[in-house]
Amino acid sequence: MNTSELLTPNMGVFALLGGIAAFGAVGVVAFNNATRSALCLVLTFFTLAFLYFTLTAEMIGILQIVVYTGAIMVLFLFVIMLLNLGALKSLFEDRDPKMLIGGVLGLGMAALLGSQVLAPMAKVTQMRAPEGIGSPQSVGYSLFSTYLYPFEIASVLLLLGIVGSILLAKRRI
Amino acid sequence: MAGVPLVAYLALGLFLFSVGVVGVIIRRNPIVIFMCIELMLNAVNLTFLAFAKYMPSKLPTGTTPVAEASMSGQVMVIFVMAVAAAEVAVGLGIIMAIFRLRKEIDIDEMNLLRG
Numbered sequence: 001m002n003t004s005e006l007l008t009p010n011m012g013v014f015a016l017l018g019g020i021a022a023f024g025a026v027g028v029v030a031f032n033n034a035t036r037s038a039l040c041l042v043l044t045f046f047t048l049a050f051l052y053f054t055l056t057a058e059m060i061g062i063l064q065i066v067v068y069t070g071a072i073m074v075l076f077l078f079v080i081m082l083l084n085l086g087a088l089k090s091l092f093e094d095r096d097p098k099m100l101i102g103g104v105l106g107l108g109m110a111a112l113l114g115s116q117v118l119a120p121m122a123k124v125t126q127m128r129a130p131e132g133i134g135s136p137q138s139v140g141y142s143l144f145s146t147y148l149y150p151f152e153i154a155s156v157l158l159l160l161g162i163v164g165s166i167l168l169a170k171r172r173i
Numbered sequence: 174m175a176g177v178p179l180v181a182y183l184a185l186g187l188f189l190f191s192v193g194v195v196g197v198i199i200r201r202n203p204i205v206i207f208m209c210i211e212l213m214l215n216a217v218n219l220t221f222l223a224f225a226k227y228m229p230s231k232l233p234t235g236t237t238p239v240a241e242a243s244m245s246g247q248v249m250v251i252f253v254m255a256v257a258a259a260e261v262a263v264g265l266g267i268i269m270a271i272f273r274l275r276k277e278i279d280i281d282e283m284n285l286l287r288g
Contacts, residue, residue, distance in 0.1 A: 008176035029196035102198030110191040161259030168266030
């Protein structure tokens with residue numbers, strides 16, 4: 001594939017969305033303040049939802065906005081607010097060898113995975129799945145027919161999560 | 174989207190996952206570490222959806238139509254979201270309990286499970 005085939009309008013849209021998502025991800029790690037990290041993560045999740053839309057996974061994209069940016073990040077921000085980790089009490093993280101080691105390990109893992117995974121997939125350019133696989137109708141149909149038992153087990157897991165979080169958040173255990 | 178190769182989505186997922194791993198290693202605030210774990214889960218979700226769209230897998234019977242085979246990635250993402258929601262609720266509860274006991278949340282100081 002030469003470079004002129006890559007310069008399509010869709011590629012531009014993908015580069016914009018992916019760039020924003022990557023920027024937010026770097027911001028999560030780089031900011032010293034936990035609130036700023038959380039807001040960067042909201043940005044990343046929101047643009048990831050639009051990337052899911054480009055993969056015609058509309059149901060998952062809506063779920064991403066509702067569950068991740070709506071519920072999980074609000075929970076994070078509530079806990080940051082309750083712990084009162086403002087700019088004054090935020091942990092002062094000075095430079096230590098852990099940063100260098102972490103960066104080297106992350107780069108090594110990315111290089112290893114990239115060299116093994118990306119090269120064999122370089123020729124896949126067309127989407128083989130048909131239209132409409134991401135609609136709520138088809139997702140719900142397969143969730144309640146093929147994947148019925150995992151769905152029920154997931155509901156038990158969520159119930160355990162509710163009970164466990166209430167038990168942990170009680171003042172006196 | 175037509176015109177975007179699968180490698181682009183996989184590379185973005187790889188980047189997000191690597192940033193999450195680096196964040197888990199180098200940060201000391203446990204809430205930020207949780208956020209980095211969420212970032213890694215989302216990177217995996219993106220990879221699942223990209224594979225489900227570009228190369229839907231054949232189930233071992235070989236008779237599964239492509240439309241049904243590509244649903245496995247989407248359903249997997251829903252399960253990952255459910256597990257992530259439960260994990261965040263319990264994990265943030267644990268952080269709150271630890272903070273109530275210790276009045277500090279530096280993760281390098283939390284080396285005892287019995288608090």
